[in-house]
Amino acid sequence: MLVLSALALTGCATTGNSQQMAEADLSANRLIRDNYLSHTQSDPLGAYLASKERRYSTPQNKPQKEAMVATALKMLGIKYSYGGTAPNTGFDCSGLVIYAAEKSLGLKLPRQSAAIARKGESIKRDDLKRGDLVFFNTRGSRFSHVGIYLGNSKFLHAPRTGSVVRIESMDINYWRKRYNGARRLAAVRHDDAGNMADQAQSKRLSSQVSVQTRKRLR
Numbered sequence: 001m002l003v004l005s006a007l008a009l010t011g012c013a014t015t016g017n018s019q020q021m022a023e024a025d026l027s028a029n030r031l032i033r034d035n036y037l038s039h040t041q042s043d044p045l046g047a048y049l050a051s052k053e054r055r056y057s058t059p060q061n062k063p064q065k066e067a068m069v070a071t072a073l074k075m076l077g078i079k080y081s082y083g084g085t086a087p088n089t090g091f092d093c094s095g096l097v098i099y100a101a102e103k104s105l106g107l108k109l110p111r112q113s114a115a116i117a118r119k120g121e122s123i124k125r126d127d128l129k130r131g132d133l134v135f136f137n138t139r140g141s142r143f144s145h146v147g148i149y150l151g152n153s154k155f156l157h158a159p160r161t162g163s164v165v166r167i168e169s170m171d172i173n174y175w176r177k178r179y180n181g182a183r184r185l186a187a188v189r190h191d192d193a194g195n196m197a198d199q200a201q202s203k204r205l206s207s208q209v210s211v212q213t214r215k216r217l218r
Contacts, residue, residue: 064187065131067104072096072148072156075165080158091158091165093146097133100148106188117143120183128182134170136178143180 081090085098094113101107109116117135128134130151138145147157153170170179 064105065129068100068131068185069148069150069156071104072100072165075099076156076167078158078165080161080163080165082161084158093158096156096158096165097146097148101185104187105185107185113146114141114143116146117181117183120185123182123184125179125182129184131184133183133185134179135181135183136175137180138178145178149182 075087075091075096078087079090080092081095082092083095084090084092085095087099091099094109094111094116097113097116098109098111101109107119109119113135116133120133123129123132128149130149132149134147134149134155135143136145136147137143145157147155147168149155150167154167155170155175156165156167158165159168168175170176
């Protein structure tokens with residue numbers, strides 16, 4: 001009887017401990033859930049991943065590059081859309097990069113990823129830094145896919161139809177085999193931006209004068 005009683009008490013103690021552990025795990029999971037849901041807008045998973053990706057931040061990176069990465073990370077979870085260049089329409093791979101570069105660096109990039117690959121400075125894989133552009137051969141041609149490097153062999157991109165903007169590892173066999181280069185973009189300086197604006201204004205004025213001149217000649 002004493003043995004049976006001891007066994008019974010042991011069983012109760014084990015059950016009690018298991019229940020306590022389960023309740024503790026449930027409480028911890030709720031805290032994690034509440035934490036990332038508190039920062040969520042339209043895409044819970046994207047917001048959660050974005051909060052995790054902040055760990056890739058490094059002090060030596062330029063603020064402009066951080067701004068580009070931050071802009072792109074806000075697009076996590078947005079649907080892929082062929083030809084898409086804005087959050088409300090969805091993005092394709094180059095559309096996402098174009099949007100992030102213009103919003104953060106003031107750059108207007110070409111529409112095609114192969115054309116984007118001719119911009120900026122060529123970078124070796126070992127020299128990749130957060131905010132660099134990484135290119136892949138996914139359609140039988142060089143630079144047919146582009147993403148934004150995040151550090152630790154991770155990159156952000158809009159993969160394909162039926163998918164969403166997401167983070168993946170360049171060490172995955174698929175991407176490792178198809179990687180074919182990287183470029184580093186430079187932000188538009190304020191004086192350059194001012195000159196570009198002045199040139200655009202001059203062109204508009206010249207065009208208006210030409211129109212008025214033609215009207216007078218008629």
